[in-house]
Amino acid sequence: MSDITKKEGYPYGFKPSACSTCAGRCCTGESGYIYVSKNEIISIAKLLNLSVNDFGVKYLFKKDYKYSIKEVQHEGSHECVFYDRNTNGCKIYESRPSQCITFPFWDYYKTRVDELKEECPGIVDV
Numbered sequence: 426m427s428d429i430t431k432k433e434g435y436p437y438g439f440k441p442s443a444c445s446t447c448a449g450r451c452c453t454g455e456s457g458y459i460y461v462s463k464n465e466i467i468s469i470a471k472l473l474n475l476s477v478n479d480f481g482v483k484y485l486f487k488k489d490y491k492y493s494i495k496e497v498q499h500e501g502s503h504e505c506v507f508y509d510r511n512t513n514g515c516k517i518y519e520s521r522p523s524q525c526i527t528f529p530f531w532d533y534y535k536t537r538v539d540e541l542k543e544e545c546p547g548i549v550d551v
């Protein structure tokens with residue numbers, strides 16, 4: 426059975442097995458925005474056993490009319506504050522935002538496959 430994930434309308438596929446050796450490049454590297462919806466904020470706060478307000482103060486910042494998860498810097502890399510370098514995983518995996526769940530199948534990348542390949546070693550031609 427193929428371990429390549431495909432999605433209709435996307436000119437590339439994704440090999441999830443690449444995640445085990447890539448050191449979380451989609452959670453680290455260039456600075457970016459990790460947007461969270463209101464429901465996602467409630468869900469992550471619950472997972473962390475924090476009030477929505479305390480969670481927001483500690484982990485979020487406002488970008489225009491949306492909220493994004495904060496980053497920390499490590500050796501020149503901007504990492505999502507929930508990235509766990511020790512396990513190469515996500516500390517809020519069960520409640521991670523839809524932006525993270527849907528990567529690498531983002532509309533943005535439909536016409537930017539070369540850019541995506543530079544970020545994610547799991548991208549394959551289909």
Ligand code: SF4
Nearest residue numbers: 444447450451545547
């Ligand atoms: S960049 Fe790609 S291969 Fe690496 S962890 Fe993210 S999805 Fe997996």
Ligand code: SF4
Nearest residue numbers: 452505507508515525
């Ligand atoms: S929330 Fe988790 S999956 Fe999303 S960028 Fe942060 S560490 Fe990565």
